[in-house]
Amino acid sequence: MGAMPESQLEQRRSRGVGAIPTAGVWFAVLAALGAGLGLRIYLLNQLFDVNGDSLVYGSIAKNLLLHGRYALTLASGDMSETLIRLPGYPLFLAACFRLFGMENYYAAACVQIGLDVAGCLLLAGFALRAARAIRPGNESFARRAALITLGLAALCPFTAAYAALPLAEAPTLFSLALAMWAMARFREQPGWASALWFTLGVTWAALLRPDGVLAAAALVPVVLMGMRGRGRKGPAGRPLRIALVCVLLAAAPFAAWTWRNWRVFHVFQPLAPRTAADPGEPTNPGWESWVGSWCLDFVSTYQIYWNVPGDRLEINALPSRAFDSPEQYAATAALARDYNTHGMRLTAQIDAGFAALARERNTADPLRSYVWLPLGRLADMWLRPRVQILPIDLDWWNYRRHHTETVFSWAYAGLNLVYLLLAAIGVWLRPRYWQALLAYILMRSGLLLTIHAPETRYTIECFPMLLALGGIAMAAGFGKAAQQTGTSLSARNF
Numbered sequence: 001m002g003a004m005p006e007s008q009l010e011q012r013r014s015r016g017v018g019a020i021p022t023a024g025v026w027f028a029v030l031a032a033l034g035a036g037l038g039l040r041i042y043l044l045n046q047l048f049d050v051n052g053d054s055l056v057y058g059s060i061a062k063n064l065l066l067h068g069r070y071a072l073t074l075a076s077g078d079m080s081e082t083l084i085r086l087p088g089y090p091l092f093l094a095a096c097f098r099l100f101g102m103e104n105y106y107a108a109a110c111v112q113i114g115l116d117v118a119g120c121l122l123l124a125g126f127a128l129r130a131a132r133a134i135r136p137g138n139e140s141f142a143r144r145a146a147l148i149t150l151g152l153a154a155l156c157p158f159t160a161a162y163a164a165l166p167l168a169e170a171p172t173l174f175s176l177a178l179a180m181w182a183m184a185r186f187r188e189q190p191g192w193a194s195a196l197w198f199t200l201g202v203t204w205a206a207l208l209r210p211d212g213v214l215a216a217a218a219l220v221p222v223v224l225m226g227m228r229g230r231g232r233k234g235p236a237g238r239p240l241r242i243a244l245v246c247v248l249l250a251a252a253p254f255a256a257w258t259w260r261n262w263r264v265f266h267v268f269q270p271l272a273p274r275t276a277a278d279p280g281e282p283t284n285p286g287w288e289s290w291v292g293s294w295c296l297d298f299v300s301t302y303q304i305y306w307n308v309p310g311d312r313l314e315i316n317a318l319p320s321r322a323f324d325s326p327e328q329y330a331a332t333a334a335l336a337r338d339y340n341t342h343g344m345r346l347t348a349q350i351d352a353g354f355a356a357l358a359r360e361r362n363t364a365d366p367l368r369s370y371v372w373l374p375l376g377r378l379a380d381m382w383l384r385p386r387v388q389i390l391p392i393d394l395d396w397w398n399y400r401r402h403h404t405e406t407v408f409s410w411a412y413a414g415l416n417l418v419y420l421l422l423a424a425i426g427v428w429l430r431p432r433y434w435q436a437l438l439a440y441i442l443m444r445s446g447l448l449l450t451i452h453a454p455e456t457r458y459t460i461e462c463f464p465m466l467l468a469l470g471g472i473a474m475a476a477g478f479g480k481a482a483q484q485t486g487t488s489l490s491a492r493n494f
Helices: 006-015 022-047 053-067 088-100 105-131 139-154 157-163 169-188 192-208 210-233 237-265 285-292 298-303 326-341 348-364 366-383 403-429 434-448 456-493
Strands: 071-073 079-081
Touching: 022 105, 022 139, 022 157, 053 071, 053 088, 088 105, 088 169, 088 192, 105 139, 105 157, 105 169, 105 456, 139 456, 157 169, 157 403, 157 456, 169 192, 169 210, 169 456, 192 210, 192 237, 210 237, 210 434, 285 348, 326 348, 348 366, 366 403, 366 434, 366 456, 403 434, 403 456, 434 456
Parallel strands: none
Antiparallel strands: 071 079
């Protein structure tokens, strides 16, 4: 076989090695979506459960529909107005209950699965636009990045698992994907449609969870820069009108929520309280501070923090790092006895005792309390195997007790690390909008440094960014390998 002419080689390189024909693109998209849907249906059948936060959200949704009140139903049967949860997810559940039947949480999970699969497509659309900055003019590379991102998102077990549970995480992931896609679309095609979709994405993210406002903080500057550039090319009034309408639309639900909270509770609360307590309820600041002086991982969150108040506090269940001296151990044991004998309630006196212990520990070693422990908790939230919602024991590392669970958990930890490494490579490649994605991840990580009781689900909201960056990184790696293979074949033919 003769050598390929240099002109044809250049044409191949300009088009991108390994360009996928249109039929192949559609097949890959449908295969990824089908696999992602199948994964989520499987997880729905395996993991679906209604407890904890799901019942809190559902109680509010039910009272909204039956009584028109944003309230919780107490054990006595009475209703109590509340502001401990933002209205985004209760309204979502209320809509599902109205359409599919009261307290039909399973139908709500099915709707979430549809949203999650749609979010995968939105992430692929974002990656398509973001990847163009790495190899301008090479549409094959951008398309490859979009397809790989779609596959990564569709088959990500960490995000797929939350779609099977009636919790706010899955709609939050969708809203972030929508905001990312609309942001990139607006920068390429500024107009009302993209701006309104973006407004819906960032607003719903903030209505679902208080930390959702970080999406607006990270992504809005990119949209504003697009408006400024558009203003130079056309009538300056149009970008201003778009911005004004979007700001009013985004602010309206929060204004209504803030006014409702002032009218009912006489407090200024535009989001939800960090303490997850209604006005007048005890917040137990001493207990919270003391937990923050030693809590390091999810095991302590599950075994200690979630159980108090309301369940026994066993001194033997506390890790050794909770005590600096025998005197501290004795003081903690005395407080635990008082708590257990007072109906497992954190009275003001008991809470003050924990506050005194916390001050003593923080003063003795401020570096531990304010640097090492927060960093350790952040590492736990990022690196611990994401098996929190799976039927796996807390001590998954105990190989002698459960071989399969240990191997599975370490594999999950390895997969999680792969996502993080791919995202780091994606940032290093500097695709379009990488600064905004990194800003969101860093801001969220900074916020998590203030969390005293770590959970891996607190970092799941970063996965839309990780998946897009990882897809771009893999596309670059595959493209380079394909180019090297093509060059090698050409040289051999020559």
